[in-house]
Amino acid sequence: MPKYNPSKIESKWQRFWKAKKLYFIKDKIKDKQNFYNLVMFPYPSGDLHMGHWYNYAPADVYGRFKRMQGFNVMSPIGFDAFGLPAENAAIKNKLDPKVWTYGNIKSMKRQLDSIGAAFDWSREIITAEPNYYKWTQWIFLKLYEAGLAKKEKVLANWCSHCKTILANEQVQDGRCERCDTVVEQKLLEQWVFKITDYAQKLLDGLEKIDWPETTKILQRNWIGRSDGAIIKFQIPNSKDSIDVFTTRPDTIFGATFLVLAPEHELVKRVVKDEQLGQVNNYLEKTKKKTELERLVEVKEKTGVFTGAYAFNPATKEKIPVWISDFVLPHYGTGAIMAVPAHDQRDLEFAEKFNLPVKEAGLDNEIFSRLSKEGFAERKINYRLHDWIISRQRYWGAPIPMILCQKCGWQPVSEKDLPVLLPKINDYKPSSSGQSPLAKSEKFIKTKCPKCFGEARRETDTMDTFVDSAWYFLRYADPQNKKEFVSKEKLKSWLPVSIYIGGQEHAAKHLLYARFITKVLHDSDYLHFDEPFSSLRHQGLILGPDGNKMSKSRGNVVNPDDYVKKYGSDTIRMHLCFMGPYENGGPWDPKAIVGVYRFLNRVWSFANKKPSNEKLEKIFHKAIKKVGEDIKNLRFNTAVSELMKLLNEIEDKELAKEQIETFLKLMAPFAPHLTEELWHQLGNKKSIHLEKWPEYDPKLIKEEIVDIIIQINGKARDIIKVQRDLKESKIRELVLASEKIKIYISGKEINRFIYIFNKLVNIVL
């Protein structure tokens, strides 16, 4: 018997699968249900780390299992190829970002192949391909048509290091998620997607999808619905009134002053001359501050009095109007009624500026009274911001819009798509907030689609999250030149059956993808309005030191080393075995030998001479357990069940049929090893075309069961009895036990509790 040599058999079978096109999946197979098994596609950073494997290998186990269960399983893969790192690397090395990106894709493909996953490479997607981003641009046009893509003057997050605007979702603790620079707020004209118009639909949709509850909660919090009212505070001797948003109209009797955000449009109108100097002074100060401290420093309240007053519509009292930057311009109406008796922040402000604090007798009727009088109306507010998609960078899909002096903004007509990203010489971003494309006159100069006069192209590119917000649709029909996806193929494959990926995308990609799906649904392009019927997260793999893997820390685990040493099957199975899939955890370089030893033992076991012996019971139990565990993505216990099974059968000589059953149970985990052993047993076709073994529930039932005997809740003995015995019979057997006799001798039995086929508890 030759030794188990993973590197030899793995490359051999990978070649075999490729030659047989085993994983090129047809859109329809008679009598088979389609199953869309999706993983989050990688960014082509250049190397695949253990975290990618942890996403892809167990997801592949799941897909292979589904296939053996009789589904037509599609497991596509591709590359999220646009984005900043390519550009930064290109600037550094004076390369075309395209060259850098495609070089990385090439080496990552080799690494992805080494996983031995059932990826359907015939459906590969690269988002930086004109053939792909043509349709990203098309989707932009659909949003534009629906009034959901607009150029707006918005207060936006500007990263001075990356020299681009970022979406709210890409800012972490006031810093750029990519480079950690503190972002500044800039008022700029940007293309936005009106995701806030979909806030309610995005909330409602969560009810009907099979997602982890934690992820749903995270999205709900991110959308941040709050129900309240707009209340009008009139300014004496003026047509102006100040609208405030509050969730607690019932506290209005305690409202002793109003506060406007410094950016509020009424500030200039209401301020009294004698306060003008002070107010301007404060506005100057906060304007500078907003760029840094306002987001970071929260503790100390600041503000200034406008000199103006307004009527509290409930009390008819005149209350002072203040300005403070603790009121945010983009939430609610940018103005609040301050109720210091009920709100910590209002109290801090009142204390600082010696404003009255008045206990408010709560009044539940006040809202309806005020609304009858025209002072109040219901209002729902969302924390969610619109999605700013303009990026002042080069390596992305150009926004397909044209600015004409006469006609204003005009969409590029569909027949002119794609707007190709031109080759340029200088990719450097500018501090002025202009895209590198702005330097290319050749790109900019164009004709107005409406009046055919001279016009200029938009030079910003799209946020890469737009690219990834619809890629899962394209996998169904990746080559289509006429449509983004044909209706027929959409029907075959979508929505996605199961989506497996990290939770870090919960409030970004997963939200955007749902939004785009809903928009396309509402424009009648999709027959469903939630893209991912079922979603599961894998945990995060940390470096051996317990920290997040990063190059700067030097704790990145390179899977290639382990492929060489143990083979891909061992890594796959070890990743499954490590612990609960959603937990992740530190990579322990030593622990992997456990699975390697196991696979070596499987090798020896399957190489033994078969006999006629069969062990029905343990096999049927294992078939049940392994199948149920994979179905529930409990890969760790599925693997331990396989180990237990081998422990029991290893020293026996079993019938060929049972050895084959064992290999089939192992096949999703160790596709190469099992394929090799399967063929060694004389089979000609791939084991991965085999059916998943079935179990007979009758054979699992134990005829003899263990009954645990407790005295006062402590286990004292255990007896083996025929199953399904009546309590009277059990009582007889229990009381006959020598051990139990000792415990109960001379004492009275208070209660005798019998749990059917399981346990007896005698209470003395």
Add this chain to the structure above:
RNA sequence: GCCCGGGUGGUGGAAUUGGCAGACACGAUGGACUCAAAAUCCAUUGACCGCAAGGUCAUGAGAGUUCGACUCUCUCCCCGGGCACCA
């Protein structure tokens, strides 16, 4: 501050959802094989008491419900994640 997760041997984790806590592994210790080492195989491995049979304690801490709690309830402590001046 608010909202989620989680806390079980030296380590990763298991526990049929209220019924023998520690499955399956890693590591460690001892032994076999070997000139030797690696690999492999065998044995032991939660803590404490005991020569042993056996017993006591033990799932972050404390209380409660229950015949019985890792599992349910309450209070508190610690760790991880999300949001954060959102009215």
